[in-house]
Amino acid sequence: MTQRKVISFDTIRVACKNCSLSQLCLPMGLSPEDVERLDAIIKRSRPLHRGDHLFRGGERFRSLYVVKTGSVKTYAPSEEGGEQVLGFHLPGEIIGLDAIDKSCHACSAKVLETSAICEVPFQRFEELAASIPSLQHQMYRLLSKEIGQDADMLLLLGKKNAEERLAAFLTSMSSRLSRRGLSPTDFYLSMSRHEIGSYLGLAVETVSRLFTRFQEDGLLRVDRKHVEVLDLPALEMMAGSPPSNTHQQRSN
Amino acid sequence: MTQRKVISFDTIRVACKNCSLSQLCLPMGLSPEDVERLDAIIKRSRPLHRGDHLFRGGERFRSLYVVKTGSVKTYAPSEEGGEQVLGFHLPGEIIGLDAIDKSCHACSAKVLETSAICEVPFQRFEELAASIPSLQHQMYRLLSKEIGQDADMLLLLGKKNAEERLAAFLTSMSSRLSRRGLSPTDFYLSMSRHEIGSYLGLAVETVSRLFTRFQEDGLLRVDRKHVEVLDLPALEMMAGSPPSNTHQQRSN
DNA sequence: ATTGACGCTTGATGCATGTCAATCTGAGTT
DNA sequence: AACTCAGATTGACATGCATCAAGCGTCAAT
Numbered sequence: 001m002t003q004r005k006v007i008s009f010d011t012i013r014v015a016c017k018n019c020s021l022s023q024l025c026l027p028m029g030l031s032p033e034d035v036e037r038l039d040a041i042i043k044r045s046r047p048l049h050r051g052d053h054l055f056r057g058g059e060r061f062r063s064l065y066v067v068k069t070g071s072v073k074t075y076a077p078s079e080e081g082g083e084q085v086l087g088f089h090l091p092g093e094i095i096g097l098d099a100i101d102k103s104c105h106a107c108s109a110k111v112l113e114t115s116a117i118c119e120v121p122f123q124r125f126e127e128l129a130a131s132i133p134s135l136q137h138q139m140y141r142l143l144s145k146e147i148g149q150d151a152d153m154l155l156l157l158g159k160k161n162a163e164e165r166l167a168a169f170l171t172s173m174s175s176r177l178s179r180r181g182l183s184p185t186d187f188y189l190s191m192s193r194h195e196i197g198s199y200l201g202l203a204v205e206t207v208s209r210l211f212t213r214f215q216e217d218g219l220l221r222v223d224r225k226h227v228e229v230l231d232l233p234a235l236e237m238m239a240g241s242p243p244s245n246t247h248q249q250r251s252n
Numbered sequence: 253m254t255q256r257k258v259i260s261f262d263t264i265r266v267a268c269k270n271c272s273l274s275q276l277c278l279p280m281g282l283s284p285e286d287v288e289r290l291d292a293i294i295k296r297s298r299p300l301h302r303g304d305h306l307f308r309g310g311e312r313f314r315s316l317y318v319v320k321t322g323s324v325k326t327y328a329p330s331e332e333g334g335e336q337v338l339g340f341h342l343p344g345e346i347i348g349l350d351a352i353d354k355s356c357h358a359c360s361a362k363v364l365e366t367s368a369i370c371e372v373p374f375q376r377f378e379e380l381a382a383s384i385p386s387l388q389h390q391m392y393r394l395l396s397k398e399i400g401q402d403a404d405m406l407l408l409l410g411k412k413n414a415e416e417r418l419a420a421f422l423t424s425m426s427s428r429l430s431r432r433g434l435s436p437t438d439f440y441l442s443m444s445r446h447e448i449g450s451y452l453g454l455a456v457e458t459v460s461r462l463f464t465r466f467q468e469d470g471l472l473r474v475d476r477k478h479v480e481v482l483d484l485p486a487l488e489m490m491a492g493s494p495p496s497n498t499h500q501q502r503s504n
Numbered sequence: 505a506t507t508g509a510c511g512c513t514t515g516a517t518g519c520a521t522g523t524c525a526a527t528c529t530g531a532g533t534t
Numbered sequence: 535a536a537c538t539c540a541g542a543t544t545g546a547c548a549t550g551c552a553t554c555a556a557g558c559g560t561c562a563a564t
Contacts, residue, residue, distance in 0.1 A: 078407070084407050084410060098403055106403070126392070133378075136378070137378065140352050141353045143392070143399065144350055144395065147399055148351075150403070151338050151350055151358070151359065154405055155338075157410055158452075159336055161551090162551070192512090194512095201410035202552090204511085204512080205513080205514085205552075206552075208511095208512060208513055212514085457521090457542090457543080461543080476530080476541095476542085
C-alpha cells in the first residue's frame with residue numbers, strides 16, 4: 001500500500017525543476033527558488049485519455065493548462081454539429097489564454113491521445129507573477145507569442161492555397177516536435193484528416209488528395225497517421241516565407 | 253508665442269483621467285492615483301497623418317500604441333509587393349501586443365487618416381504594472397482579448413463565405429464604433445476596398461460586388477466610403493453566430 | 505471469421521470566387 | 535475647365551476547391 005503510493009507519486013509528480021519542458025514553459029529564466037514557488041501552485045492530475053475534456057465552451061475559467069506529453073485540440077462548436085478546430089497543442093504549449101479576458105471559456109479543449117497535463121490555477125499564478133518580475137515578463141511574452149502565431153495563421157487562411165496550407169501545417173509540426181527533442185522528419189499525427197481540414201479551412205477530401213500528391217511528388221511517405229518527411233526544404237519553400245528561423249531576409 | 257504654446261499644449265495633452273476612452277483603455281478600474289502614475293509614463297505626440305507609420309516590421313519594439321482618435325491598419329508585407337492587412341484599429345484599441353515576445357515588430361502599422369495616438373513605453377509600463385495589481389490584471393485581459401478576437405477571425409477565414417465575411421466586418425465596425433459613442437448605422441470607412449479585401453481574404457472585386465449587392469438587397473446605402481446600415485439585424489444574422497452580446501444562446 | 509462503423513481515399517461534377525480587362529468616378533492639379 | 539490618376543465598379547471567363555457519391559482498409563466487438 002505504502003509502496004504503491006510512493007511509486008504512483010514518483011510517476012505522476014514531476015516537479016517543474018526536473019521537467020524537460022521547463023525551457024519552453026513558464027519557468028523559463030526563473031531562479032531555482034522561484035521555480036519552487038511556481039511548482040507549489042501547479043496541480044498534476046493522472047494522465048488523461050483520448051476524448052477527455054480539459055474544459056468546455058461556456059465553463060468558468062479557473063486554470064491554464066500546459067501539455068506535458070501527448071496532444072490536445074481546441075475547437076469551437078459551430079452551428080449545427082460541425083466544429084471548427086482552432087489549434088493543436090503539443091508538449092510545452094499553454095492552453096486557455098483566450099479565456100482570461102471574460103473569465104469564461106469560449107472554446108473547448110479535448111485531448112487527442114493519452115496525455116499528461118499540468119494545471120495552473122490562474123488566480124494564484126497571477127498573485128505569484130506580481131512578485132516575480134521575470135515570471136510576469138515571461139507571461140507577457142507567452143501571451144504575445146500566441147497573438148503573433150494567430151497572425152501567422154490569419155495570413156495562412158487569408159492568402160494561401162490548399163497546397164501551401166498543408167505544407168505549412170506539416171513544417172509547423174516538424175519544427176515544434178523537433179524543438180521538443182523529437183524527430184523533425186518522422187512523426188505520428190494524433191489528429192484525423194477531418195480535424196486537419198477543419199483547422200486549415202479545407203475539406204477532408206482536399207487534405208487526403210494533397211497527402212497523396214505530396215507522396216507522389218516524393219515529398220513525404222505517408223501511412224495512415226505516420227508521416228516521414230523526405231524533402232523538408234521543399235515543403236518549407238512551398239509553405240511560403242517563414243521556413244524556420246534559419247535564414248532572415250533583410251527588408252530595405 | 254506663449255499664447256500659442258498654451259493652446260497647443262491644451263490641444264494635444266489630454267490626460268488619461270480626462271480621456272473619453274479611459275473606460276476602454278488601460279486605466280480601466282484604476283484608482284485616481286494609479287491613473288496619475290500611468291498618465292506620467294505615456295507620451296503624446298502631435299497628430300499623425302495618413303500614411304505615417306507608427307512602426308515598421310523589423311524595428312525594435314519599445315512601445316505599445318493606443319489609438320485616441322482616427323484609425324490605423326497593421327499589415328505584413330508579403331512576398332513581392334503585396335501586403336496582407338492584419339487588422340484595423342479604432343479609438344481605444346491597442347497596437348503592438350504581438351511584438352512583446354520577440355522585442356521586435358513582425359508587422360507594420362500605418363495610420364489611415366489624421367489620428368491622435370498615445371505611446372506607452374513598454375518597459376516602464378511593465379514596471380508600473382508590477383506594482384499595480386489591477387493594472388497587471390487589465391493587461392492580461394487585454395492580451396487575452398486579442399487572442400480571443402484572433403480566434404474569431406480564424407473562424408471567419410476558415411469557415412465563412414464572402415458574403416458572411418463582409419457582413420461580419422460591417423457589424424464589427426458598427427459595434428466597435430457604437431461602443432465609442434458613434435452611430436452604429438452611419439459611418440465612414442477609412443480604409444480602401446482593397447484593404448478590406450486583403451483583411452477578409454477576398455479580391456477587391458468581390459468586395460465591391462458585395463457592397464453593390466447589399467445595397468440592392470436594402471441592407472445598406474453606400475456612397476464611396478460612407479456607409480449607412482439600413483438593416484443591422486439582417487447583417488448580424490448573415491455574419492453568423494455572434495451578432496453582438498445582445499442574445500446569448502444556451503449550450504446544452 | 506463476420507459484421508459493422510468509421511475514417512480515408514478516389515473520382516465526377518458544380519459553384520463561388522479569383523483573375524483579367526474595360527470603363528467609370530471623383531479628387532486633385534495645372 | 536481640361537487633364538491625370540488611383541480607386542471603384544462591372545462584365546466575361548477560368549479554376550481551385552467544395553460537394554456528392556462510391557468504394558476501400560482498419561479496427562473492435564461478437
